[in-house]
Amino acid sequence: MDFNVKRLAADAGTFLSRAVQFTEEKLGQAEKTELDAHLENLLVRAESTKQWTEKIMKQTEVLLQPNPNVRLEEFVYEKLEKKVPTRMNNHELLGQSMIESGNEIGPGTAYGNALIKCGETEKQIGGAEREFIQSAAINFLTPFRNFLEGDFKTILKERKLLQVKRLDLDAAKTRLKKARMADARAAAEQELKMTQSEFDRQAEITRLLLEGVSSTHAHHLRCLNDFVEAQTTYYAQCYQYMVDLQKQLGSFPTSFSNNNQSSVSGGASISVPTIPMSASLPSVSAGRSSSSASGGFSELRSSNGSRKARVLYDYDAGNSSELSLLADEVIVVSSVPGMDSDWLMGERGSQKGKVPITYLELLN
Numbered sequence: 001m002d003f004n005v006k007r008l009a010a011d012a013g014t015f016l017s018r019a020v021q022f023t024e025e026k027l028g029q030a031e032k033t034e035l036d037a038h039l040e041n042l043l044v045r046a047e048s049t050k051q052w053t054e055k056i057m058k059q060t061e062v063l064l065q066p067n068p069n070v071r072l073e074e075f076v077y078e079k080l081e082k083k084v085p086t087r088m089n090n091h092e093l094l095g096q097s098m099i100e101s102g103n104e105i106g107p108g109t110a111y112g113n114a115l116i117k118c119g120e121t122e123k124q125i126g127g128a129e130r131e132f133i134q135s136a137a138i139n140f141l142t143p144f145r146n147f148l149e150g151d152f153k154t155i156l157k158e159r160k161l162l163q164v165k166r167l168d169l170d171a172a173k174t175r176l177k178k179a180r181m182a183d184a185r186a187a188a189e190q191e192l193k194m195t196q197s198e199f200d201r202q203a204e205i206t207r208l209l210l211e212g213v214s215s216t217h218a219h220h221l222r223c224l225n226d227f228v229e230a231q232t233t234y235y236a237q238c239y240q241y242m243v244d245l246q247k248q249l250g251s252f253p254t255s256f257s258n259n260n261q262s263s264v265s266g267g268a269s270i271s272v273p274t275i276p277m278s279a280s281l282p283s284v285s286a287g288r289s290s291s292s293a294s295g296g297f298s299e300l301r302s303s304n305g306s307r308k309a310r311v312l313y314d315y316d317a318g319n320s321s322e323l324s325l326l327a328d329e330v331i332v333v334s335s336v337p338g339m340d341s342d343w344l345m346g347e348r349g350s351q352k353g354k355v356p357i358t359y360l361e362l363l364n
Helices: 002-026 037-064 068-079 090-105 110-178 182-211 213-249 258-266 290-303
Strands: 306-311 330-334 343-348 351-356 360-362
Touching: 002 110, 037 110, 037 182, 037 213, 090 110, 110 182, 110 213, 182 213, 290 360, 306 343
Parallel strands: none
Antiparallel strands: 306 330, 306 360, 330 343, 343 351
16 A cells, blocks of 8 residues: 555656646747657658658548548448448449349340440449459558558657656756756656666667658558559549440441531540441531431432442441441442341451441542
8 A cells, every 4th residue: 555655656756747847848948858860750751751741641532432421431341340331333333224224125125235334334344343442441451550550640749758758867967957966866866867878778779669650651651653654544444444335336337327427526536446446436528418428328218239348437346247338449239128227237358247238438
């Protein structure tokens, strides 16, 4: 009982001594032991690393999940250590709506079929996005969070302890200055040696932890490379999905009206190496109107003969019954009874297959 009382009294005395020292320093009435320049620079670097890590984490989370309400919900589930409910992302929701619309309109129609194909692609993009988010969370966000909640908290703890040891050291220095009696000076000198030793030891511990921030930088650099690689994979998948979709939509030339063609050609053009947008959206050339072109094809169908035609745009066959085309080549086209009015039978040497009339210009 007496031991505990004495210990509490000693702790109270130590706390009071630190408080007095801190107050006198703030008032300029007491000297303060400064840390060496190297240690101060390490502290500044660690604090800067912490601040920028927090900012990068926050902006990455916004990138991966732009909806603040969903981010808050995920944060609550994480704190409760519960699994976040699975939900479709925006691409998957759009894809689902397109597929349902296409089935309602009719998968046998050009528009309905195109809607279904677009919906399937949107869902593929949604899946790629989900994989990218998962990869970024594991390989990028988690290491950053571990630094903030682990290593940096340890640094803060040891930094505060260093501050306490520094106050004890300066308080001991003050008591030595004020000591007048020989016994008091001897006790003060002994206390100063002890507090100096504890301060030096704590400064070394803090320095070693702060120098470990260099290893953190190296680790975060590897995480950054992983993040960039995940982004590269994600965007490459999205690009390929859209290129494949564009090729599929090229087999539905009549799904675009002339008004839509003019609005697209009047705006900013988007092209990809495999198949230009202009190939999927052929516009009427200045040399012939749509009416005269339609008249020429109507005459060809009514005569049951054959004529030469110049290919206006590249065309990739959608299946084995179609013929792939190259821009500016000349082929022979003819009408087959029962064939869709938007298609003709094309011949190039021994090759034969259906071709869309919107990709052709009849020659005299």
